[in-house]
Amino acid sequence: MHHHHSDMLPVAMIIATLVGLATSKPSIHLENHFSMENESEEVRSAAIKRLLEVFGMEVPPLLRGDKQSPQYMLDLYNTVADVDGVTKDSYLLEGNTVRSFFDKLHNEQVEFLFNLSTVARSEKVLTAELHIFKLQPQASTAFNRHHFCQVSVYQLMDCSKMNITQGKKLLSSRLIPVHSTGWEVFTITQAVSSWMVEEGSNLGLLVTVQTLGGSQMDQKVVRFASERNHHQSKQPMLVLFTDDGCRAAALENTLNGSPCSPQPACHPRPAKPPQRPGPHRSARSLDYEDGEKITCQRLALHVDFEEIGWSGWIVSPRGYNAYHCKGSCPFPLGQNMRPTNHATVQSIINALKLTKGIATPCCMPDKFFSINLLYFDDDENVVLKQYDDMVAGSCGCH
Known part of the structure; x- marks a missing residue:
């Protein structure tokens, strides 16, 4: 057990150093500060480039002046999507x-x-x-x-x-x-x-x-x-x-030669959209309670298009809740953790210490929902597009 802790130490020290860097007062070493800022700028533009790829674009559309979406397109969006842009029923549209x-x-x-x-x-x-x-x-x-x-x-x-x-x-x-x-x-x-x-x-x-x-x-x-x-x-x-072939590709799970962003696995399309979560518990109870880890659960993760700087060309939604999965998968895995058989076996092997170095199963999304985007393209046409696997519908131990 002890060597385990010594393994962890360097990581903890690195994290402490990073936190220290983030919170310390501006130092005299300005050139370091600048290189860090440039690096974060680079990271930001790389991240936004990747996000555009998820939405099937290379560059964000350029808009000239104030444009309005045709009423027909707004009505269509409201027919297929709920207030957060989540698809109400995947069969309302023939394509995507x-x-x-x-x-x-x-x-x-x-x-x-x-x-x-x-x-x-x-x-x-x-x-x-x-x-x-x-x-x-x-x-x-x-x-x-x-x-x-x-x-x-x-x-x-x-x-x-x-x-x-x-x-x-x-x-x-x-x-x-x-x-x-x-x-x-x-x-x-x-x-x-x-x-x-x-x-x-x-x-x-x-x-x-x-x-x-x-x-x-x-x-x-x-x-x-x-x-x-x-x-x-x-x-x-x-x-x-x-x-655009992405839905069919996602369903067959063959992405060779298809213009879609790769998706880890194919998820059967849900029959019903996710229910609204109940009143939020306090932030404290969600995270760590007296040093004890929370068990695997679904938590909010808001994506705000305005913060990203995209509110100019995205008509709807203003943002959406992608949700994320967080927490531990302790032995024994209850049915509420929606474990796969494999996860159950792995959890048992881990608990019995039958084999060295076997981790507990991971908390991850096991059901996804698609969202809809209503946006202006490069030619100032309004487009409604559905994107699969954008919202974590539920979490489980896998």
């Missing part, structure tokens, strides 16, 4: 990424162009939707004899290719009441998938409005909000549901 794009043409006609360059090649397009806002007809047209109009969405094509005559391909078409107002959504998955495959093929979309007889409808009667003349909240928008 939803992107919104604004029109780049700003054309007077009902023609739109969306720049999709921020979508990774590896992302699988599941569904694509064109959202356009139908405005109230102007008063003078109240006596219009038409009650319905035919609204069609076309993909603009290159006429020089594959002898396309009109230069457009019908994607979706339906009847809409002339006097209705609000969002109209058209599915255009086929077009977006083809744009993803062939670079430079994205020539935009065209929306036409016709009478039931097939003639051109009076533009004053049926109008859609455009980027130019109307409020930001009514801008035409392309919404793209994709999957």
